[in-house]
Amino acid sequence: MGIDMTSAFDTIKRSTILKLLKDAGCSEDDVRLVRFLLANTKLRVKINNETSAEFESTSGAFQGDCLSGNLFTLTLAGGLHHLRAVTTDIRPNPPIADTLMPLEWEYADDVDFADEDEENLQQLLPICTEILKEWNLSVNESKTEFTKVYLADKDDVDEKGEPLRHREEWRKSKSLGSKLCSKTDILHRCNLGNLAFQNFKKIWMQGPKINLKTKLKIYEAQVTSVMLYNCNSWAATQKELHKLDVTQRKHLRYIIGMQWPKAVISNVTLYRRCELTPLSSRIESARWRMLGHILRSDENTPAQFALHFLPDVV
Numbered sequence: 187m188g189i190d191m192t193s194a195f196d197t198i199k200r201s202t203i204l205k206l207l208k209d210a211g212c213s214e215d216d217v218r219l220v221r222f223l224l225a226n227t228k229l230r231v232k233i234n235n236e237t238s239a240e241f242e243s244t245s246g247a248f249q250g251d252c253l254s255g256n257l258f259t260l261t262l263a264g265g266l267h268h269l270r271a272v273t274t275d276i277r278p279n280p281p282i283a284d285t286l287m288p289l290e291w292e293y294a295d296d297v298d299f300a301d302e303d304e305e306n307l308q309q310l311l312p313i314c315t316e317i318l319k320e321w322n323l324s325v326n327e328s329k330t331e332f333t334k335v336y337l338a339d340k341d342d343v344d345e346k347g348e349p350l351r352h353r354e355e356w357r358k359s360k361s362l363g364s365k366l367c368s369k370t371d372i373l374h375r376c377n378l379g380n381l382a383f384q385n386f387k388k389i390w391m392q393g394p395k396i397n398l399k400t401k402l403k404i405y406e407a408q409v410t411s412v413m414l415y416n417c418n419s420w421a422a423t424q425k426e427l428h429k430l431d432v433t434q435r436k437h438l439r440y441i442i443g444m445q446w447p448k449a450v451i452s453n454v455t456l457y458r459r460c461e462l463t464p465l466s467s468r469i470e471s472a473r474w475r476m477l478g479h480i481l482r483s484d485e486n487t488p489a490q491f492a493l494h495f496l497p498d499v500v
Contacts, residue, residue, distance in 0.1 A: 187299045187307040188361065189314065190329040194295035195254055196246040197322045198261045200224050203247065206264050223253060245322075255294065262292065265321035269314055276306050276313075280486065286495045288488035293362055304332065333359045335366070368420040376433045379413035383437050390441050401441050402460055409437060410465070417469045418476035427466040434465050 191197075203224070207217050224247065231238040247257040270279040281289035281299075289300050299314075301307050315325040338350040357367030365371035386408060389396060413430060420427075435453060438460050444451045457463060480489045 187301075187311065188331045188333070189297050189299075189311075190326045191295040191318075192324040192326040194262075194323065195248060195258050197324055198247060198258060199245060199322050200247075202261060202264070202321065203257050206260050210260070220253075220257070224257075258295065259292075261321060262295070262297070262323065265318045265323055266290070266292070266297070268321070269317045272317065273310060273313055276310055277301070282491055286491050288491050288495070291488040296362060298361065304334070307332065331359070333366070362416065364416040364419065368422040369426050371416075372420065372422055372426050372429060375413045375415065375417075376429055379409055379430075379433055379437075382409045382412045383440075393443075398442065398460075402462070405437065405441060406462075410434075413465060414468065414472070417465075418472040420469065420473070424466070427469060430465040430469075434462075438462070 200221075204217055204221060207220060227243045227246075227248065228240050229243050230240050247254040270277070270281060273279075277289055278284075283289055283302075287300065291298050299307055299310060311327070311330065315327065318325055333356050335356045336354065338352075338354050340349070340351055342350040344350050344353070357365065357370045359366050365374055383390075383405075386404060389401060389404060392401075413433070435456060438456055439445050439451065442451075442456075442459065443449070444456075451459075480487075480493065483490055
Protein backbone atom coordinates (compact mmCIF):
# COMPACT_ATOMS: atom_id res chain seq x y z
CA MET A 187 0.00 0.00 0.00
CA GLY A 188 1.55 3.28 -1.11
CA ILE A 189 0.25 6.52 0.38
CA ASP A 190 0.96 10.09 -0.66
CA MET A 191 0.62 13.38 1.22
CA THR A 192 -1.26 16.45 0.03
CA SER A 193 0.86 19.64 0.15
CA ALA A 194 3.06 17.80 2.60
CA PHE A 195 5.79 20.37 3.19
CA ASP A 196 3.28 23.22 3.55
CA THR A 197 1.07 21.69 6.27
CA ILE A 198 3.46 20.72 9.07
CA LYS A 199 3.42 22.81 12.25
CA ARG A 200 6.56 24.70 13.15
CA SER A 201 5.87 24.28 16.87
CA THR A 202 5.82 20.50 16.28
CA ILE A 203 9.17 20.69 14.48
CA LEU A 204 10.80 22.54 17.38
CA LYS A 205 9.38 20.09 19.93
CA LEU A 206 10.65 17.10 17.95
CA LEU A 207 14.10 18.67 17.69
CA LYS A 208 14.23 18.93 21.47
CA ASP A 209 12.99 15.34 21.88
CA ALA A 210 15.69 14.19 19.45
CA GLY A 211 18.36 15.67 21.71
CA CYS A 212 19.26 18.80 19.74
CA SER A 213 20.93 21.58 21.69
CA GLU A 214 19.28 24.91 22.44
CA ASP A 215 21.53 26.50 19.81
CA ASP A 216 20.29 24.03 17.17
CA VAL A 217 16.64 24.69 18.05
CA ARG A 218 17.19 28.44 18.11
CA LEU A 219 18.85 28.32 14.68
CA VAL A 220 15.96 26.37 13.15
CA ARG A 221 13.44 28.74 14.76
CA PHE A 222 15.29 31.69 13.21
CA LEU A 223 15.40 30.08 9.75
CA LEU A 224 11.65 29.35 9.83
CA ALA A 225 10.67 32.79 11.14
CA ASN A 226 9.59 35.76 9.03
CA THR A 227 8.67 33.63 6.02
CA LYS A 228 6.88 35.84 3.51
CA LEU A 229 5.00 34.62 0.46
CA ARG A 230 3.08 35.83 -2.55
CA VAL A 231 0.44 33.89 -4.44
CA LYS A 232 0.39 34.10 -8.23
CA ILE A 233 -2.69 33.04 -10.21
CA ASN A 234 -2.38 33.47 -13.97
CA ASN A 235 -0.89 36.97 -14.31
CA GLU A 236 -2.14 38.30 -10.99
CA THR A 237 0.14 38.38 -7.92
CA SER A 238 -1.17 38.87 -4.39
CA ALA A 239 0.21 41.18 -1.76
CA GLU A 240 3.02 39.84 0.38
CA PHE A 241 1.95 38.06 3.57
CA GLU A 242 3.67 36.22 6.38
CA SER A 243 3.31 32.44 6.67
CA THR A 244 3.42 30.74 10.06
CA SER A 245 3.31 27.07 9.02
CA GLY A 246 5.18 24.71 6.74
CA ALA A 247 8.78 24.06 5.76
CA PHE A 248 9.02 25.18 2.17
CA GLN A 249 10.72 23.13 -0.48
CA GLY A 250 13.80 24.34 -2.29
CA ASP A 251 16.52 24.29 0.34
CA CYS A 252 18.48 21.58 2.15
CA LEU A 253 16.67 22.16 5.46
CA SER A 254 13.01 21.70 4.50
CA GLY A 255 13.34 18.04 3.52
CA ASN A 256 14.99 17.17 6.83
CA LEU A 257 12.33 19.00 8.83
CA PHE A 258 9.53 17.26 6.97
CA THR A 259 11.20 13.85 7.41
CA LEU A 260 11.48 14.57 11.13
CA THR A 261 7.77 15.37 11.38
CA LEU A 262 6.77 12.34 9.33
CA ALA A 263 8.96 10.14 11.54
CA GLY A 264 7.10 11.45 14.59
CA GLY A 265 3.76 10.66 12.99
CA LEU A 266 4.84 7.15 11.97
CA HIS A 267 6.24 6.50 15.45
CA HIS A 268 2.79 7.39 16.81
CA LEU A 269 1.10 5.17 14.22
CA ARG A 270 3.25 2.15 15.08
CA ALA A 271 2.45 2.54 18.77
CA VAL A 272 -1.33 2.36 18.23
CA THR A 273 -1.37 -0.45 15.63
CA THR A 274 0.54 -3.17 17.47
CA ASP A 275 -2.52 -5.43 17.18
CA ILE A 276 -2.16 -5.30 13.36
CA ARG A 277 1.58 -5.01 12.80
CA PRO A 278 4.77 -5.59 14.80
CA ASN A 279 6.67 -2.61 16.21
CA PRO A 280 9.27 -2.05 14.78
CA PRO A 281 7.63 -2.93 11.42
CA ILE A 282 9.74 -6.00 10.59
CA ALA A 283 8.13 -9.39 9.95
CA ASP A 284 9.38 -12.59 11.59
CA THR A 285 10.90 -13.49 8.21
CA LEU A 286 12.88 -10.18 8.35
CA MET A 287 10.77 -8.70 5.55
CA PRO A 288 10.54 -4.88 5.97
CA LEU A 289 6.89 -3.88 6.37
CA GLU A 290 7.38 -0.15 5.92
CA TRP A 291 9.70 2.25 4.09
CA GLU A 292 9.63 5.94 3.30
CA TYR A 293 11.19 8.50 1.00
CA ALA A 294 10.23 12.18 1.35
CA ASP A 295 6.40 12.24 1.43
CA ASP A 296 5.93 8.77 -0.09
CA VAL A 297 5.30 5.98 2.40
CA ASP A 298 4.88 2.31 1.50
CA PHE A 299 3.40 -0.36 3.77
CA ALA A 300 3.82 -4.05 2.99
CA ASP A 301 2.03 -7.12 4.31
CA GLU A 302 1.24 -10.64 3.19
CA ASP A 303 -2.43 -10.04 4.06
CA GLU A 304 -4.23 -7.26 2.18
CA GLU A 305 -6.92 -7.03 4.89
CA ASN A 306 -4.31 -5.76 7.34
CA LEU A 307 -3.42 -2.94 4.95
CA GLN A 308 -7.09 -2.08 4.35
CA GLN A 309 -7.55 -1.91 8.09
CA LEU A 310 -4.42 0.19 8.50
CA LEU A 311 -5.35 2.91 5.97
CA PRO A 312 -8.10 4.76 7.93
CA ILE A 313 -6.04 4.57 11.13
CA CYS A 314 -3.01 5.95 9.27
CA THR A 315 -5.09 8.79 7.82
CA GLU A 316 -6.45 9.73 11.25
CA ILE A 317 -3.13 9.56 13.11
CA LEU A 318 -1.18 11.53 10.51
CA LYS A 319 -3.93 14.16 10.47
CA GLU A 320 -3.12 14.80 14.14
CA TRP A 321 0.39 15.65 12.94
CA ASN A 322 -0.97 18.05 10.29
CA LEU A 323 -0.17 15.55 7.54
CA SER A 324 -2.99 15.00 5.07
CA VAL A 325 -3.07 11.60 3.37
CA ASN A 326 -4.35 11.84 -0.19
CA GLU A 327 -6.47 8.68 -0.25
CA SER A 328 -7.29 9.15 -3.96
CA LYS A 329 -3.58 8.52 -4.68
CA THR A 330 -3.33 5.51 -2.38
CA GLU A 331 -2.34 2.47 -4.42
CA PHE A 332 -2.61 -1.21 -3.55
CA THR A 333 -0.20 -3.45 -5.45
CA LYS A 334 -0.20 -7.24 -5.22
CA VAL A 335 3.26 -8.64 -5.94
CA TYR A 336 3.20 -12.29 -6.94
CA LEU A 337 4.41 -14.77 -9.55
CA ALA A 338 1.70 -16.20 -11.79
CA ASP A 339 1.57 -19.95 -12.37
CA LYS A 340 2.52 -21.31 -15.76
CA ASP A 341 -1.12 -22.12 -16.50
CA ASP A 342 -2.49 -18.68 -15.54
CA VAL A 343 -3.89 -16.63 -18.43
CA ASP A 344 -5.35 -13.15 -18.77
CA GLU A 345 -8.78 -12.21 -20.12
CA LYS A 346 -7.47 -12.68 -23.68
CA GLY A 347 -6.25 -16.19 -22.93
CA GLU A 348 -2.57 -15.23 -23.14
CA PRO A 349 -0.03 -16.57 -20.57
CA LEU A 350 0.24 -14.29 -17.55
CA ARG A 351 3.66 -15.46 -16.32
CA HIS A 352 6.20 -12.63 -16.48
CA ARG A 353 3.37 -10.23 -17.45
CA GLU A 354 1.79 -9.73 -14.02
CA GLU A 355 0.08 -6.39 -13.43
CA TRP A 356 2.45 -5.35 -10.64
CA ARG A 357 5.37 -5.16 -13.07
CA LYS A 358 3.88 -1.94 -14.49
CA SER A 359 3.41 -0.31 -11.08
CA LYS A 360 5.69 2.58 -10.13
CA SER A 361 7.57 3.46 -6.98
CA LEU A 362 9.53 6.73 -6.86
CA GLY A 363 9.32 7.02 -10.64
CA SER A 364 10.58 3.50 -11.40
CA LYS A 365 8.71 0.39 -12.48
CA LEU A 366 8.79 -2.40 -9.91
CA CYS A 367 10.01 -4.87 -12.52
CA SER A 368 13.58 -4.15 -13.63
CA LYS A 369 12.99 -5.55 -17.12
CA THR A 370 9.92 -3.36 -17.62
CA ASP A 371 11.70 -0.33 -16.17
CA ILE A 372 14.68 -0.72 -18.51
CA LEU A 373 12.39 -0.73 -21.55
CA HIS A 374 10.64 2.32 -20.10
CA ARG A 375 13.98 4.08 -19.61
CA CYS A 376 15.01 3.34 -23.21
CA ASN A 377 11.78 4.92 -24.46
CA LEU A 378 12.21 7.97 -22.22
CA GLY A 379 15.81 8.27 -23.36
CA ASN A 380 14.73 8.29 -27.01
CA LEU A 381 12.17 11.02 -26.26
CA ALA A 382 14.77 13.10 -24.43
CA PHE A 383 17.19 12.61 -27.33
CA GLN A 384 14.59 13.84 -29.85
CA ASN A 385 13.98 16.98 -27.78
CA PHE A 386 17.57 18.08 -28.53
CA LYS A 387 17.60 17.03 -32.18
CA LYS A 388 18.32 20.58 -33.32
CA ILE A 389 21.54 20.56 -31.31
CA TRP A 390 22.70 17.20 -32.69
CA MET A 391 22.12 18.50 -36.25
CA GLN A 392 24.25 21.64 -35.79
CA GLY A 393 27.31 19.91 -37.21
CA PRO A 394 30.61 21.73 -36.57
CA LYS A 395 28.78 24.83 -35.23
CA ILE A 396 28.71 23.07 -31.83
CA ASN A 397 31.78 21.00 -31.07
CA LEU A 398 31.46 17.33 -30.17
CA LYS A 399 32.59 17.81 -26.57
CA THR A 400 29.77 20.27 -25.89
CA LYS A 401 27.19 18.02 -27.53
CA LEU A 402 28.28 15.09 -25.41
CA LYS A 403 28.06 17.19 -22.25
CA ILE A 404 24.47 18.02 -23.15
CA TYR A 405 23.79 14.37 -23.98
CA GLU A 406 25.15 13.18 -20.63
CA ALA A 407 23.11 15.75 -18.71
CA GLN A 408 19.82 15.50 -20.59
CA VAL A 409 19.66 11.93 -21.93
CA THR A 410 22.01 9.66 -19.99
CA SER A 411 20.64 10.94 -16.67
CA VAL A 412 17.14 9.93 -17.80
CA MET A 413 18.20 6.46 -18.91
CA LEU A 414 20.14 5.71 -15.71
CA TYR A 415 17.54 6.98 -13.23
CA ASN A 416 17.45 4.61 -10.21
CA CYS A 417 19.65 2.15 -12.09
CA ASN A 418 21.39 1.12 -8.86
CA SER A 419 18.18 -0.70 -7.82
CA TRP A 420 17.90 -2.85 -10.96
CA ALA A 421 18.19 -6.62 -10.82
CA ALA A 422 18.52 -7.38 -14.51
CA THR A 423 20.33 -9.79 -16.76
CA GLN A 424 23.13 -8.73 -19.09
CA LYS A 425 20.71 -9.27 -21.97
CA GLU A 426 18.36 -6.61 -20.60
CA LEU A 427 21.19 -4.18 -19.87
CA HIS A 428 22.44 -4.67 -23.43
CA LYS A 429 19.29 -2.89 -24.66
CA LEU A 430 20.47 0.28 -22.93
CA ASP A 431 23.87 0.00 -24.58
CA VAL A 432 22.24 -0.42 -27.99
CA THR A 433 20.10 2.68 -27.44
CA GLN A 434 23.13 4.66 -26.26
CA ARG A 435 25.26 3.66 -29.27
CA LYS A 436 22.44 4.57 -31.64
CA HIS A 437 22.37 8.05 -30.09
CA LEU A 438 26.15 8.49 -30.20
CA ARG A 439 26.38 7.44 -33.86
CA TYR A 440 23.72 10.03 -34.70
CA ILE A 441 25.59 12.74 -32.80
CA ILE A 442 28.91 12.12 -34.58
CA GLY A 443 27.15 11.65 -37.94
CA MET A 444 28.25 8.07 -38.58
CA GLN A 445 25.07 6.09 -39.06
CA TRP A 446 24.76 2.79 -40.85
CA PRO A 447 24.69 2.19 -43.80
CA LYS A 448 26.32 5.48 -44.88
CA ALA A 449 29.19 5.05 -42.43
CA VAL A 450 30.47 2.22 -40.26
CA ILE A 451 32.27 2.54 -36.93
CA SER A 452 32.99 -0.22 -34.43
CA ASN A 453 31.61 -0.04 -30.89
CA VAL A 454 35.10 0.19 -29.40
CA THR A 455 36.09 3.06 -31.69
CA LEU A 456 32.77 4.81 -31.05
CA TYR A 457 33.24 4.83 -27.27
CA ARG A 458 36.87 5.86 -27.63
CA ARG A 459 36.00 8.77 -29.89
CA CYS A 460 33.23 9.96 -27.58
CA GLU A 461 35.34 9.27 -24.48
CA LEU A 462 32.40 7.47 -22.86
CA THR A 463 31.78 4.00 -21.42
CA PRO A 464 28.83 1.63 -22.02
CA LEU A 465 25.85 2.26 -19.76
CA SER A 466 25.91 -1.36 -18.59
CA SER A 467 29.35 -0.86 -17.01
CA ARG A 468 28.16 2.31 -15.28
CA ILE A 469 25.16 0.44 -13.91
CA GLU A 470 27.45 -2.21 -12.48
CA SER A 471 29.49 0.45 -10.68
CA ALA A 472 26.32 2.18 -9.44
CA ARG A 473 25.00 -1.07 -7.98
CA TRP A 474 28.28 -1.75 -6.16
CA ARG A 475 28.23 1.78 -4.71
CA MET A 476 24.63 1.32 -3.55
CA LEU A 477 25.51 -1.99 -1.91
CA GLY A 478 28.33 -0.22 -0.08
CA HIS A 479 25.91 2.45 1.20
CA ILE A 480 23.53 -0.25 2.42
CA LEU A 481 26.27 -2.24 4.17
CA ARG A 482 27.45 0.92 5.94
CA SER A 483 23.92 1.92 6.99
CA ASP A 484 22.39 1.28 10.40
CA GLU A 485 21.57 -2.37 11.03
CA ASN A 486 17.92 -1.48 11.73
CA THR A 487 17.23 0.14 8.36
CA PRO A 488 14.78 -1.57 5.95
CA ALA A 489 17.57 -2.03 3.39
CA GLN A 490 19.70 -3.94 5.91
CA PHE A 491 16.79 -6.22 6.85
CA ALA A 492 16.01 -6.78 3.17
CA LEU A 493 19.49 -8.29 2.71
CA HIS A 494 18.54 -11.07 5.13
CA PHE A 495 14.97 -11.59 3.90
CA LEU A 496 14.38 -14.58 1.68
CA PRO A 497 10.89 -14.88 0.15
CA ASP A 498 9.26 -18.29 0.21
CA VAL A 499 8.81 -18.93 -3.51
CA VAL A 500 7.22 -22.21 -4.56
